[in-house]
Amino acid sequence: MKAILLGTILAATATVTPAQAQDHGITLTPKVGYAASTDGESGRNKRDNVAYGAGLSTKITENTALELEYLRSGDARKYDTTSLNAYYNLPYGVLGSNNYVMAGAGHVHDNSSSVGTQIAGQFGVGHRFAATSPMPIKTEIRSVHYLDNDSNMNQRSHEMQALIGAEFKF
Numbered sequence: 001m002k003a004i005l006l007g008t009i010l011a012a013t014a015t016v017t018p019a020q021a022q023d024h025g026i027t028l029t030p031k032v033g034y035a036a037s038t039d040g041e042s043g044r045n046k047r048d049n050v051a052y053g054a055g056l057s058t059k060i061t062e063n064t065a066l067e068l069e070y071l072r073s074g075d076a077r078k079y080d081t082t083s084l085n086a087y088y089n090l091p092y093g094v095l096g097s098n099n100y101v102m103a104g105a106g107h108v109h110d111n112s113s114s115v116g117t118q119i120a121g122q123f124g125v126g127h128r129f130a131a132t133s134p135m136p137i138k139t140e141i142r143s144v145h146y147l148d149n150d151s152n153m154n155q156r157s158h159e160m161q162a163l164i165g166a167e168f169k170f
Helices: 002-014 018-024
Strands: 026-037 049-059 064-073 079-089 099-110 117-129 137-147 155-166
Touching: 026 064, 026 137, 049 079, 049 155, 064 099, 079 117, 099 137
Parallel strands: none
Antiparallel strands: 026 049, 026 155, 049 064, 064 079, 079 099, 099 117, 117 137, 137 155
């Protein structure tokens, strides 16, 4: 699954011509935040704790970008999420400037239980502070849905994530 996601983002990046690559570039965003489980089921191991990782993104158009992201929980369960996310910058006037929406899907591997691997879907909103500076800071709030890998694709669990990161442009 990771190879498929990496191949997809590399293919999307390859569609940007060299002249566009200078304008759009590649951005590395280290991230840290908190993931709070909202399952509410008694007896279930919660995933509440620190989440950290990084995203590698490229602009596709002036208002859209694709990101390959890796996040890891900091709790005893240690789960890894690799996802492909799409970002869309909201036009000025929609809740102010420098706001965006995001949606993505990916692969989750739980390193400490019998759950094994799952599929995750996520969506959220964010704000980029000092968007014109060499190192903008961005914040995001996401809703993440973990799905069973069976044919029913039932939701297995849900969590909210709050992340902050610094963008390094290349």
